Amino acid sequence: MTALLSHWRRAKLQFFALVSGLALATALWSGVQAINAEARASYDAAAASVGEAQFDQLVPRAGDTVGQDVFLALRLSGWQVSPVLEGRIGTPAGAVRILGLEPLTAPGALAPVGMTDGSGLQDFLTPGVFFASAEVANRLAGAVEQRVVIDTDIAPGLAITDIGIAQRALDQPDRISRLIVARDQPMGLPPIDTIAPDLVRQTARDAGAGRLTDSFHLNLTAFGLLSFAVGIFIVHGAIGLAFEQRRSLVRTLRALGVPLRTLVGLMIAELVVLALVAGGIGIGLGYLVAALLLPNVAATLQGLYGASVPGALQLRAEWVLSGLAIALAGSGIAAFAALWKIARMPLLAAARPRAWSVATGQAAWRLAALSAVLLVTAGGIAIWGQGLILGFALLACLLIGAALFLPLLLHGAARTGSALSRSALWQWFWADTRQQVPGLSLALMALLLATAANVGVSTMVSSFRLTFVEFLDQRLAPELYVETEADRSAELEAFLQSRARETLPLLSIETDIAGVPSELYGVRVGPTYREDWRLLDGGAQAWDRVADGSAAVVSEQFARRAGLWLGDPVPIAPGQSPVIAGIVADYGNPLGQIVLSEPLFETLFPGEVPTRFGIRTSTPETLRQALIDEFGLPPGAITDQTRIKAFSLDVFERTFAVTGALNVLTLAVAAFAILMSLLTLAALRVPQLAPAWALGVTRTALGQLELLRAVALALVTVLLAIPLGLVLAWVLLSFVNVEAFGWKLPLFFFPAQYALLAGFALGAAALAALWPARRLARMPPSELLKVFANDR
Amino acid sequence: MVLDVRDLQKSFPGAEGDVPVLRGIDLSMREGETLALTGESGSGKSTLLHLIGGLDTPDAGRIRLAGQDITGMNDAARAALRRSVVSVIFQQFNLIPSLTVGANIAFQARLAGRLDPAHADRLANVLGLSAHLDKYPEALSGGQQQRVAIARTLAARPQLVLADEPTGNLDEATAANVLDQMLALVTETGAALLVVTHSETLASRMERRAHLSRGRLA
Structure with a gap:
């Protein structure tokens, strides 16, 4: 040992x-x-606290809540359901999500905070307690009358209590947000539709x-x-x-x-x-x-x-x-x-000592053959594959296939360099480079993967950003957005009649359509929708058909998830199935979107009154002032378009912040891999370089050539990484995105960005090679002479 | 005079301070002359060879090669000297593994900018290497590799050839064969030859002998 x-x-x-x-x-x-x-x-x-993972739920077809009499009706008919009320209460330290449960009917696994054995039930019901994490408990202190018990298992930002307490705290007497459906139900129950037609059943994990x-x-x-x-x-x-x-x-x-x-x-x-x-x-x-x-x-x-x-x-x-x-x-x-x-x-x-590198070098052809198999497999998946797992398999095949092809490409580049060289020194340089390829292959593969991932992900994010900005311009066309009380809605419309070019009520409800959690919109079809909303698919008459109530425009992710496309009927409500006349993008929204005409929406949901409006005007500042001074809207109820756009872009940038950090990390690791490979190989290099030195090549020249070699190999690697990264971006935008999020994005190219990335990658390789090259350039002759010592 | 060494001194750091290896060497050689440098192990033979070859620098004294004082030269000037004036044949051959035999033979001459392809071909032919020009050194036997090292040195037409135990790694018959060829070719090119050796046979084939003992020439 x-x-x-x-x-x-x-x-x-x-x-x-x-x-x-x-x-x-x-x-x-x-x-x-x-x-x-x-x-x-x-x-x-x-x-665990809302039962999403384990249980089906009954949610309102329209609106946020239903009366709790529905719960009683269902229980009386035999359905094992339990009511939940959810909402937010404001505290000086920020809003807290309140979840009200009914402990006597909640399924066992739902019982919060160790109440499965019934202990603490008395406390939970009267006088009532809130269970929350320490941070939320601090926020709630003073904001609620009840005691707050700290429980580390409660999700961040959430407090759980009895539904009666929640109804009082949220000022929602006799209202519930949804019903949890127990897994075991008695036989022969009447259909839910007949007892509670206003509710829609969502299956577990359907959110x-x-x-x-x-x-x-x-x-x-x-x-x-x-x-x-x-x-x-x-x-x-x-x-x-x-x-x-x-x-x-x-x-x-x-x-x-x-x-x-x-x-x-x-x-x-x-x-x-x-x-x-x-x-x-x-x-x-x-x-x-x-x-x-x-x-x-x-x-x-x-x-x-x-x-x-x-x-x-x-x-x-x-x-x-x-x-x-x-x-x-x-x-x-x-x-x-x-x-x-x-x-x-x-x-x-x-x-x-050279056997290792020689044997690895001979493997280049075998690796290239394996690479060909993987790349063909990737092609097959791209053409015929479906599903997120296959999407990632496609990425893996592409990346590994390209990495395995790299040694052969590097050999080829060095061979070409050698053939084109006229001087002895350059011929030796390329021949020696070929010999170094096996030892550096793995590190260069790391550089290839890191650079390709950078190119791919940055192309995806930048393409997404471009598309998103254009999308915001389309969607946030109104110059002003205002919010008012429901009872002043009609008054506001009348006020805007002569002052705005177009007033767009923003009517919407969340519901489940064709099994897809969706937002249903009722819009006033006019110039804004006709001119600004670009359809991904659909005819010129699409908005006319929406306006006459015979059709709907849906988002791409709704179309994909529901499997409904142009011409297909969308089952909005019993007897109401407008056909799809157009498909629009709706990036960043996990819910589907269905756009109907305002009259159709009002027929379906007569109780819904618009409280938010988009306003088209050429004098936003004047109108804003008029809304405050003449109509009496508080300034906080008016938001201008630029602020919303800036906010949306900020959310976008924060969303991809982690991607940028991971990109930098992978590139840094690749540079470290090159440094370690070069340093590890440095000991092997001396016997290979000493003869060239003895024959008249200076140590400085040898050091410079070592640096140049690392940069040249990195350059070949980066030249492969850029097209690989673009293919990666295509897969992410057109395959993985579709499978994961339900939308497809156009691919844009950013040559300046790639040039900068290539510069970073080459810089990283040069930095990694600098130290070993400097060591070589400054190596004392006595070290080099050891190579020629007879007792070696 | 192709080589003129005066009062050359060199020591190396040891556990108890510097250990003197060469203690004032005087040596000279004329064009075309052959000299055997003998001495026990550790007597400083290889050190002297490395100093003359411009591979290392002395602590004191002077070395003139083809009329140039190399002791004050910088790294680049000494490298230029190794390309064109002096060349070393090592016991371990020290061929460049990434180049073919043909490229190895031509390498130093091309670096010096005076490759004569006909001369290089003739050297390869005489040394029995013509059939191996496209092979890599690792495919050759020890004797063949040593012949490549000799061809590489002579193809560059140096004025002084230094050989450090050139046949030390070869069997007796191969060694005799390689030595014959080397002497014939050195004579033909008019270069001076300094051979460091333990071999009495090899030393006896040289015109002059010098014995190094405890850092001094006897």
């Missing part, structure tokens, strides 16, 4: 590369896992947010895996080289009588210890990464899906253990081939 470990004393840098690579891989993986675990714990807490957040976490996990793969590339390089360099030691020990099995066993034990140490360091680093990224992730989840995740991180056993497991598995994957070679090595096999 001492003899084996002595290798690391001499090869400290290699040891550092191994431990840091493994630690980095574990850090990025466990960091992402920590974020996922934290977010999932929040969803679980939320789901959409669960599916959407899952796709976000899958995305994040994919990033984590990508980073982990990059880290494993570093470890694989370090272990492969270390084992190759220890061949002679293994041969000597075996010649001295140490059994091969013992040697392999000792090496495995050594690896396990190293993996656990590096894994431990990695988990610590991962915690830091997660703590740094979590606020961004929380902003993204809030912005995209309205899901609430706290910005603080807890140490959870699940991701600590998963971090250690992945460190062990990663070392195993990285070391398997090297251990296999050692185990099969003949006793008299000579130590050949």
Whole structure:
């Protein structure tokens, strides 16, 4: 063991590369896992309190609440349902979501805060208590009369109480938001439609947010895996080289009588210890990464899906253990081939430090063949595949396929360079570059993946941004938005009659249509809708047909989720199924959207009165002043278009903040991979470079050439990464987005952005190569002369 | 005079301070002359060879190569000297593994800007390497690799050839064969040859002998 470990004393840098690579891989993986675990714990807490995950629910077909007599009618008919009232109350420290439950009828798994055994029921009912996290309890202190009990299992921003208490606190007497349907129901029940026609049944986990957040976490996990793969590339390089360099030691020990099995066993034990140490360091680093990224992730989840995740991180056993497991598995994957070679090595096999790189070089063609298989598979999925999982499989095939093709491309580039060179020095440079390709392949693959991911994701985000800005211009056409009391609605319309070019009432309700949670809009069809709303699909007469009540315009995600397209009838209500005359984009909305004419909407929901209006005017400032001075609207009830646009764009930027941070991280890891590979190979390089030095090439020139080589290889890699990134962007925009969110986005190109990214990637490679090159340029001749020593 | 060494001194750092390896060497060689430098292990033979070859710098003394004082030269000037005036044949061959045999033979001559393809072809032919020009060094035997190293040196037409145990890694028959060829070619090109060796056989084939003991020439 001492003899084996002595290798690391001499090869400290290699040891550092191994431990840091493994630690980095574990850090990025466990960091992402920590974020996922934290977010999932929040969803679980939320789901446990509202029963979304486990139970079907009955929700109002229109409006936010229904009378609680519906609950009584359903119970009397035998239905095992339990009422829920949900709403917000304002406190000086911010609004709190209140959830009122009825503990006597709530299904067992719904009972909050350890009440499954019935304990505390008396307290819950009279005089009533609120259960909330410590942070929410602080906010509620003084805002409610009842006692607030701290419970760490309650979701962030939420307080749970008895429904009667909630009705009083929310000023909603005798109202309920929805009914939870118990899983076990008596036989022979009458249909719900006949007892409560105003309610719609939503199946468990039908809210959409669960599916959407899952796709976000899958995305994040994919990033984590990508980073982990990059880290494993570093470890694989370090272990492969270390084992190759220890061949002679293994041969000597075996010649001295140490059994091969013992040697392999000792090496495995050594690896396990190293993996656990590096894994431990990695988990610590991962915690830091997660703590740094979590606020961004929380902003993204809030912005995209309205899901609430706290910005603080807890140490959870699940991701600590998963971090250690992945460190062990990663070392195993990285070391398997090297251990296999050692185990099969003949006793008299000579130590050949170059054998590792030569053997890897010969594998370039085999890798290219495998790459072709993966790329063809990716093509097949792109043409015939469907579903989010296949979308990610397509991305994996593309990325791995391109990475495996890289060594052959680098060989080809070096061969071409050599053929085009006229001077001896440049011929040697390219020939030597070819020899370096195997040793640097893994690090360059890491650079390829990181750069392609950057190009792909930034293209996707920038395309999305362009589309989104245009979309905002279409949708936020009214110059002013105003809000008023329901009883002044008609008065406001009359006031605006002569003062505004067009007044657009914003009538909407949330409901379930064709099984899709949706928003139903009633619009006043006029120039704004006809001119500003661009249809993704639909004829010129679409708005005329909406206006006459025979048709609807729906959002793309509704069309995809419901499987309803142009010409299909949309079942809005019994006997009312307008056909789809147009499809519009509605980016960022997890709900479907169905746009009807105002008269049709009023027929369907006669009680709904518009309280919000969009106003078209060429003198917004004058009208604003008139609304305040003459109509008496408070200034806070009037919002101008530019403020809403700015707010929407801000939400957009926050939504993709985490993507930017992850992009920088992956590029940094790739640069680190190159640095570690170059430093690890530096020891091998001296015997290869010393003859050129002895024959008259200066150390400075050798250092410069080393730097140039790294940049040249990185350049070839980046040139492959850019088209790969664009394909990646296409897959994300046209495949993954459609599957995950239900909308397709156009692809735009951003050449200046790619040039900048290429500059960053080349800069990262040059920075990584600078240190080894400088070391070489300043290497004392005595070090180079050791190569020629006869006792070597 | 192709080589003129005066009062050359060199020491290396050791556990108990600097250890002097060369303690005032005086040595000179004429064009075309051959010299065997012998001495026990650790006597400083290779160090002297490296200093003359411009691979290392002395602590004191002077080395003139083809009339140029190399002791005050910077790295770039000494590199230029190694390309054109002096060339070293190493015991470990030290061929460039990424280049073919043909490219290895031509490499130094091309660096010096005086490759004569006909001369390089003839060297390869004489040394029995013509059939191996497209192979990489690792595919050759030790004797063949040493012949490539000799061809590489002579193709560059240096004025002084330094050889450090050139046959030390070869068996007796191969060593004799390689030595014959090397001497014939050096004579043909008119270069001076300084050979560091333990071999009595090899030393006896040189015109002059110098023995290095405890850092001084005897």
